[in-house]
Amino acid sequence: MTLPIERFVELSSVEETKRLGERIFITKFQSPRIAAKVSAGQFVMLSFGNMLDPFLPRAFSVCDVVGESLSLFYVAVGKGTSLLSELEIGDSVMLNGPLGRGFPEATSGETVWIIVGGSGMAIIPIVTKSLNRSDTKYKVFAGARNARQLVHFDLVSSVDATDDGSTGYHGTVVDLVKSLAPKEIPNKIFACGPTPMLANVQKDFGSMVPTYLSVEAPMACGMGFCQGCPVKKKGSSECYLACKDGPVFRSDEIDFGRSSHSK
Numbered sequence: 001m002t003l004p005i006e007r008f009v010e011l012s013s014v015e016e017t018k019r020l021g022e023r024i025f026i027t028k029f030q031s032p033r034i035a036a037k038v039s040a041g042q043f044v045m046l047s048f049g050n051m052l053d054p055f056l057p058r059a060f061s062v063c064d065v066v067g068e069s070l071s072l073f074y075v076a077v078g079k080g081t082s083l084l085s086e087l088e089i090g091d092s093v094m095l096n097g098p099l100g101r102g103f104p105e106a107t108s109g110e111t112v113w114i115i116v117g118g119s120g121m122a123i124i125p126i127v128t129k130s131l132n133r134s135d136t137k138y139k140v141f142a143g144a145r146n147a148r149q150l151v152h153f154d155l156v157s158s159v160d161a162t163d164d165g166s167t168g169y170h171g172t173v174v175d176l177v178k179s180l181a182p183k184e185i186p187n188k189i190f191a192c193g194p195t196p197m198l199a200n201v202q203k204d205f206g207s208m209v210p211t212y213l214s215v216e217a218p219m220a221c222g223m224g225f226c227q228g229c230p231v232k233k234k235g236s237s238e239c240y241l242a243c244k245d246g247p248v249f250r251s252d253e254i255d256f257g258r259s260s261h262s263k
């Protein structure tokens with residue numbers, strides 16, 4: 001029997017917004033029902049109440065949960081994220097979630113490598129807290145264009161790479177991880193970031209290590225209704241829906257062909 005998935009549409013008020021880097025913010029919302037149910041890798045759809053512009057909700061991975069609050073980490077690149085960064089304490093948005101399939105549970109004693117780039121850094125707090133609870137060892141590898149776009153979270157250390165070499169390894173985060181393997185091999189890899197990064201993680205590690213990729217496809221509904229977020233199934237002409245079947249897929253389930261969109 002399939003159990004009903006608990007999902008809520010919750011009016012959520014802003015508790016705090018912090019600027020973490022160049023155009024990078026984290027906003028904390030009072031959202032008790034979603035915070036109580038979300039797991040690592042799941043997302044919410046955020047809408048700005050009755051505003052017509054932006055009309056469509058935006059998807060955000062849940063970054064962290066503390067008590068009845070949840071945080072969203074975002075790069076202010078367009079209309080939705082700029083508006084979000086300008087909200088004041090006490091302003092409200094509508095959050096719909098938790099949505100989608102997150103990362104799998106890890107087993108005590110396993111080692112997980114977490115590879116993130118750009119806004120994919122959002123998953124670091126929630127994933128590392130979940131791995132701490134299951135007593136799983138992990139290493140975080142974080143990539144950004146430059147030092148100003150690289151973010152560090154409290155209590156989590158990362159091995160860093162920047163495209164311009166302004167801090168950490170000079171090159172992509174996938175090249176950084178390749179420089180360590182095969183001397184070290186984890187039991188699992190979790191990755192979140194731009195599609196070219198995920199495609200390289202799939203190519204370089206997918207056949208070597210159980211690898212889980214959190215994909216970003218444009219989403220209008222987030223719940224499997226609009227068919228707007230196709231991700232090509234590997235070895236098939238059919239597609240998954242990123243919002244319902246993902247956003248986390250096992251690397252051997254998907255193909256970054258023409259139906260997968262880049263960030």
Ligand SMILES: Cc1cc2nc3c(=O)[nH]c(=O)nc-3n(C[C@H](O)[C@H](O)[C@H](O)COP(=O)(O)OP(=O)(O)OC[C@H]3O[C@@H](n4cnc5c(N)ncnc54)[C@H](O)[C@@H]3O)c2cc1C
Nearest residue numbers: 059060061073074075077078079080081119122216217247
């Ligand atoms: C499952 C899922 C989880 C997501 N989680 C996060 C998250 O945790 N944090 C986050 O910041 N975003 C996340 N996104 C992306 C997010 O939904 C928005 O698309 C993105 O933040 C831009 O929204 P916007 O309204 O500001 O930009 P829009 O006004 O929709 O777009 C403006 C322009 O910015 C470009 N653009 C869009 N996204 C990016 C980007 N990431 N980098 C550079 N240019 C871009 C667009 O191509 C467009 O030209 C996620 C998406 C999905 C599907």
Ligand code: FES
Nearest residue numbers: 222224226227243
């Ligand atoms: S966003 Fe509507 S089906 Fe996935």
